[in-house]
Amino acid sequence: MATFIEKLGNLDRRVIFVLMALAVIIPLALRMNLPIPIDKGPSKNLFDAIDALPEGSRVLISFDYDPSTMPELQPMAVALSQHLMTRDIRIVSLALWPMGVSLGNEALSAVGDSLGKEEYVDWVNLGYKIGGGVLIVRMGSDIQSVFPTDYGGNPVDEMPVMQGVNKLGDLDMIISLSAGDPGIETWIMMAGDRYNIAVGGGCTAVSAPQLYPYLSTGQLIGLLGGLKGAGDYETMVRIGVENPPPGIAIAGMAAQSVAHLVIMLFIIIGNIAYLSEKKRKGGAK
Amino acid sequence: MSWEVIGIWLGALLSLCLYSFLYKDNPFYKFAEHLFVGMSAGYWVIYAIMNVLVPNWWQKLVPLEGGFQPIWLVPGVLSLFMLFRLIPKLAGLSRLSLALIVGTGAGISITAMLQTRALAQVNGTIIALGQGGGWFDWVSNIIMVTGVVCGLVYFFFSKSHTGVFGGAANVGITLLMVAFGASFGYTVMARISLLIGQTQFLLFEWLPTMGIHL
Numbered sequence: 001m002a003t004f005i006e007k008l009g010n011l012d013r014r015v016i017f018v019l020m021a022l023a024v025i026i027p028l029a030l031r032m033n034l035p036i037p038i039d040k041g042p043s044k045n046l047f048d049a050i051d052a053l054p055e056g057s058r059v060l061i062s063f064d065y066d067p068s069t070m071p072e073l074q075p076m077a078v079a080l081s082q083h084l085m086t087r088d089i090r091i092v093s094l095a096l097w098p099m100g101v102s103l104g105n106e107a108l109s110a111v112g113d114s115l116g117k118e119e120y121v122d123w124v125n126l127g128y129k130i131g132g133g134v135l136i137v138r139m140g141s142d143i144q145s146v147f148p149t150d151y152g153g154n155p156v157d158e159m160p161v162m163q164g165v166n167k168l169g170d171l172d173m174i175i176s177l178s179a180g181d182p183g184i185e186t187w188i189m190m191a192g193d194r195y196n197i198a199v200g201g202g203c204t205a206v207s208a209p210q211l212y213p214y215l216s217t218g219q220l221i222g223l224l225g226g227l228k229g230a231g232d233y234e235t236m237v238r239i240g241v242e243n244p245p246p247g248i249a250i251a252g253m254a255a256q257s258v259a260h261l262v263i264m265l266f267i268i269i270g271n272i273a274y275l276s277e278k279k280r281k282g283g284a285k
Numbered sequence: 286m287s288w289e290v291i292g293i294w295l296g297a298l299l300s301l302c303l304y305s306f307l308y309k310d311n312p313f314y315k316f317a318e319h320l321f322v323g324m325s326a327g328y329w330v331i332y333a334i335m336n337v338l339v340p341n342w343w344q345k346l347v348p349l350e351g352g353f354q355p356i357w358l359v360p361g362v363l364s365l366f367m368l369f370r371l372i373p374k375l376a377g378l379s380r381l382s383l384a385l386i387v388g389t390g391a392g393i394s395i396t397a398m399l400q401t402r403a404l405a406q407v408n409g410t411i412i413a414l415g416q417g418g419g420w421f422d423w424v425s426n427i428i429m430v431t432g433v434v435c436g437l438v439y440f441f442f443s444k445s446h447t448g449v450f451g452g453a454a455n456v457g458i459t460l461l462m463v464a465f466g467a468s469f470g471y472t473v474m475a476r477i478s479l480l481i482g483q484t485q486f487l488l489f490e491w492l493p494t495m496g497i498h499l
Contacts, residue, residue: 017307022485024477072475073483098332105494130337132394189394189401203473209468217409219401226471252481259477266363271421 003280016266023262024255033253036235041233042215044194046200046222049173050083053054057172059084059167061093062187063100065179069204070103073177075106080175081123083237083261085115090121090161092171094147095250096135096182101128101151104115114245120150127151132182140168141243166193173221177202184211188219202229227252314469372413377423432460 020067026032038044041237053059055101061080067150084091093108095101112123119125126147129135130259138146143166164170168191178184184201192199198221203211205226214220224233230249238244304499311465323434342364346357363382410433414426439457447456488499 013306020480021484024480025488027486028481028484029499069479071476071485098336128336128340133397134389137393185401189397193401193405194397205478208471209464213406213409217405219405226474227481229473248485252478252485255481255484256474256477259480260474261479263473277422 002019003276006270008269008275017074017248020259023259027258028251031251033250034254034257036231036250036253038235039233041232042212042220042223042225043229044222044236045215046175046224047083047233048190048237049198049200049221050080050089051191053087053089053172055088055284056090058090058092058170059173059175060168060171061091061104062174062176062178062183063093063104064176065103065204066097066099067103069179070228071252072204072226073108073202074103075227075247075252076177076224076233077104078111078248079230079237080202081107081111082115084124085111085117086237087252088122092165093123095128096132096176096186096275097179098128100168100177101125101276103153119163120154122161122262124156124161125151126156130242133186133190135276137194138169140191140195141169145166165238169258171197173198173200175200175202176252179204180207183207184282185214185261188214193221202233227256229262243272273282291496293490299488300487428460436461443472 006055041197050059061077061084063077063082067157080093091108093104095104097124097254099110105180108123109119110127111117112119126143127150129146135146143155147156150159168174174187174191174197176184176187184199184203184207187199187201191197199219200222201226202210203226205228208225208229210221211220211225224230227249231247231253234247238247299320301318302313305311319323340361342357346455348354358492363385366378366382368379370379373467410430412426412430414430415424417421417423435457437454437457439446439461441454444450492499
């Protein structure tokens with residue numbers, strides 16, 4: 001006869017779905033906040049690298065994602081833009097993914113407006129061009145030939161933000177917010193290694209493990225992995241800021257932690273139930 | 286009712302239709318799924334024409350400032366060849382276009398990939414074990430070098446995995462399993478993040494349209 005724990009092991013999957021939904025909804029509805037400790041790690045490395053850039057530096061942000069990965073990558077876009085703009089660093093942005101243009105614009109214009117930064121002076125969105133790696137190689141010799149106008153059709157050579165930015169080598173750092181290919185790896189391959197430019201990035205949690213090797217070789221200066229990375233960065237950007245705006249990723253991290261606890265609980269129950277059933281049927285060694 | 290509110294309601298109802306699949310397959314889920322596939326296909330066709338074909342080819346063939354640049358007929362014809370795959374008698378012509386794409390892609394990528402994914406990674410593995418200074422760095426470096434060597438041993442199939450060689454292969458596969466576990470953990474985190482994003486939308490954007498503020 002099946003024990004209670006074995007019955008738990010064969011629980012209807014819909015019960016698990018309901019519990020998972022509750023594990024996410026309750027912390028969000030209660031606006032639960034759990035501490036996000038920041039110590040040394042890829043998120044901190046990226047933050048420190050940006051913090052070390054002098055005022056007036058030029059950083060390229062590539063929005064290489066679409067709405068399907070927005071919950072993870074958009075908070076990073078907002079937090080990075082806040083950090084760069086508060087440090088008076090000029091932002092040149094583009095997208096290797098078509099939908100990245102509007103998502104990038106949303107983040108840059110919202111942060112820019114809140115900090116009193118002007119489009120074309122402090123930041124610009126060059127838009128999307130197809131080509132991935134080939135496009136990056138061409139930008140290595142002449143950005144204006146690839147992007148003669150920004151996303152709105154305005155000539156880039158007349159924009160103050162683009163003064164002195166003719167090729168990738170004129171930039172101080174490249175940051176790719178990437179949901180896949182083309183993305184961070186393409187930038188490392190075609191810009192970082194080829195033109196010796198510092199490349200940092202933010203990615204979905206799914207793709208984070210495959211990018212970690214680039215951190216240990218120094219090909220990537222820092223990495224924000226998934227919602228956790230976004231939460232880390234939001235936390236660091238808020239340090240020392242009076243009445244900071246609510247962090248989207250920070251709000252999600254409590255729900256994330258509770259959901260992980262529920263998943264771990266079910267993994268443990270499932271394994272105990274499996275072993276118990278195996279033992280009862282005489283299959284255990 | 287503003288267009289923004291209509292958009293939020295559409296997004297919310299379609300999200301709920303899709304989540305209803307978790308209970309069981311049903312017509313609401315099918316409707317949302319088919320709507321998504323159809324809308325995506327239509328969107329990408331128009332997007333490709335307006336953002337790829339027109340600015341990258343048509344406006345170069347017939348520039349806005351006037352004139353005609355016949356050289357741009359070449360990529361146009363090669364693109365047309367790709368569509369000949371639909372006509373069996375002319376399908377062979379598409380190989381010309383494919384050859385150009387494969388050749389160019391390989392030429393640009395091979396050296397870059399070799400440098401980025403192989404040489405730089407090998408270089409990064411050749412390190413002094415004490416690099417970094419602390420005991421944690423010592424352990425990390427030893428695990429990394431051992432992991433790389435034993436992982437490579439596991440994938441060496443010209444010698445039977447017995448004795449010391451077999452032991453190294455076992456260490457390799459064990460470390461690979463640890464890596465797969467970490468990767469799975471990250472995947473779980475990613476999927477939960479997407480659920481959190483959609484839940485935030487429903488709780489903090491959709492519910493307020495009904496006067497419910499959490």
